[in-house]
Amino acid sequence: MRFFEFAGDDTGDKLVMVLRNYIGRAASKKAPVTLNWNGLNQVLKTNGFEIAADYETFKSIYDSNPAVQSMVKNFNADGISLKVPGAPDDQEQSPQQSGKTSQDQVDQIAASAAPQQLAAQG
Numbered sequence: 001m002r003f004f005e006f007a008g009d010d011t012g013d014k015l016v017m018v019l020r021n022y023i024g025r026a027a028s029k030k031a032p033v034t035l036n037w038n039g040l041n042q043v044l045k046t047n048g049f050e051i052a053a054d055y056e057t058f059k060s061i062y063d064s065n066p067a068v069q070s071m072v073k074n075f076n077a078d079g080i081s082l083k084v085p086g087a088p089d090d091q092e093q094s095p096q097q098s099g100k101t102s103q104d105q106v107d108q109i110a111a112s113a114a115p116q117q118l119a120a121q122g
Contacts, residue, residue: 011051012065018047019071023082032087036079 022043026033035043040053051057055077062068062075073081 012061012068014047014049015044015051015061016065016067016071018044018049019068019082021047023071023084026082026084027086030086030088031084033082033084034079035082040080 022033037054037058040058044051044053055075058075058080062072071083073083075081
């Protein structure tokens with residue numbers, strides 16, 4: 001039996017509160033949030049939340065709690081990514097989807113901006 005199964009619905013509510021606070025802080029900075037399981041455990045521990053988060057435990061909470069589902073963009077064996085309003089969507093620019101590395105994307109942006117900058121200076 002997992003901790004959340006005998007802790008009651010309070011576990012999901014506490015997790016929602018912690019995630020909302022974390023999303024709020026990130027939204028004020030317009031920064032995306034990705035936490036590995038150790039990072040999430042540290043955030044939970046700092047907030048007085050006595051649960052060891054790992055993929056299986058989090059998946060069970062995620063599957064049973066629509067509020068958690070609405071705040072999580074993605075999670076996998078490495079950790080979680082939260083939905084942060086106003087943060088850039090790093091999924092659209094990921095190398096897996098575009099076929100380019102982040103350095104290739106930077107080079108492409110710089111190359112497209114260079115002629116405009118040179119024309120403006122000349």
